[in-house]
Amino acid sequence: MNTLNDTAVQFKQVSYSDGELQIIKNVTGTFPKGKITTLVGPSGAGKTTLFRLCNGLISPDSGEILINGKNINSYEPTELRRMAGLALQSATMLSGSVYKNLSMPLTLQGEEFSEAAAKDLLKDVGLDTDFLHRNVKDLSGGQRQKVSIARTLVNKPKILLLDEITSSLDRVSQEEIETLIKKINNNYQVTIIWITHNLQQALSIGEYTWVMMNGELVESGESSLLSHPQNDKVKHFVKGDTE
Numbered sequence: 001m002n003t004l005n006d007t008a009v010q011f012k013q014v015s016y017s018d019g020e021l022q023i024i025k026n027v028t029g030t031f032p033k034g035k036i037t038t039l040v041g042p043s044g045a046g047k048t049t050l051f052r053l054c055n056g057l058i059s060p061d062s063g064e065i066l067i068n069g070k071n072i073n074s075y076e077p078t079e080l081r082r083m084a085g086l087a088l089q090s091a092t093m094l095s096g097s098v099y100k101n102l103s104m105p106l107t108l109q110g111e112e113f114s115e116a117a118a119k120d121l122l123k124d125v126g127l128d129t130d131f132l133h134r135n136v137k138d139l140s141g142g143q144r145q146k147v148s149i150a151r152t153l154v155n156k157p158k159i160l161l162l163d164e165i166t167s168s169l170d171r172v173s174q175e176e177i178e179t180l181i182k183k184i185n186n187n188y189q190v191t192i193i194w195i196t197h198n199l200q201q202a203l204s205i206g207e208y209t210w211v212m213m214n215g216e217l218v219e220s221g222e223s224s225l226l227s228h229p230q231n232d233k234v235k236h237f238v239k240g241d242t243e
């Protein structure tokens with residue numbers, strides 16, 4: 001679907017097992033650079049495990065993962081975590097202020113994060129700069145998710161891995177986050193890989209889609225594939241929109 005230069009992440013016959021259980025099965029495919037690709041599939045398909053492989057939290061048993069054309073093993077772990085930011089549905093926070101949370105990626109590296117830079121990030125994610133010294137426990141779900149996204153931007157990632165980041169939000173917050181992610185993708189050419197259970201969302205926000213089932217990549221390509229899938233299992237999944 002694209003040349004190596006257009007590829008942010010490439011999987012080549014990647015398999016991963018936990019003990020006896022094979023979780024990722026011979027996955028080959030690409031995530032195009034600077035685009036939004038959604039990752040869909042029933043619960044337990046291996047989507048989150050694929051993310052953990054992408055940011056080096058776990059390593060394949062066989063096969064190869066290339067990031068920007070280089071084997072993932074050639075990056076230092078910290079370099080990889082900086083390059084590939086991860087945001088989760090739960091938007092896990094440290095107790096304390098928004099500033100403390102935004103500073104965390106740099107404090108972990110023994111660096112300082114200026115208040116001015118933190119305020120710029122808040123503006124980037126559509127939050128008022130007054131939020132900087134608010135306690136995260138007083139934020140709404142949507143506001144927490146915006147802070148969580150802002151925190152992933154501190155390291156200026158090239159790739160953002162978003163795991164179900166809108167599934168516990170109301171409709172309005174969900175739309176705000178979708179708009180925000182599109183803006184980040186546009187403004188900074190960040191490659192976005194977005195796990196979602198919401199097929200309507202997958203159709204509307206991403207140019208490309210991967211459909212995973214039972215550890216395999218069963219279909220991938222432009223998101224419109226969800227409207228007319230070729231694979232019978234995907235047809236069934238899309239029709240039932242099932243778990």
Ligand SMILES: Nc1ncnc2c1ncn2[C@@H]1O[C@H](COP(=O)(O)OP(=O)(O)OP(=O)(O)O)[C@@H](O)[C@H]1O
Nearest residue numbers: 018021022023041042043044045046047048049050
């Ligand atoms: N550390 C682990 N040890 C054992 N089994 C695991 C581990 N991590 C994941 N699994 C299993 O691997 C399979 C894939 O899990 P994964 O979380 O990647 O799926 P998923 O597609 O993200 O599911 P969901 O949509 O429910 O989040 C599941 O059967 C899960 O139980």
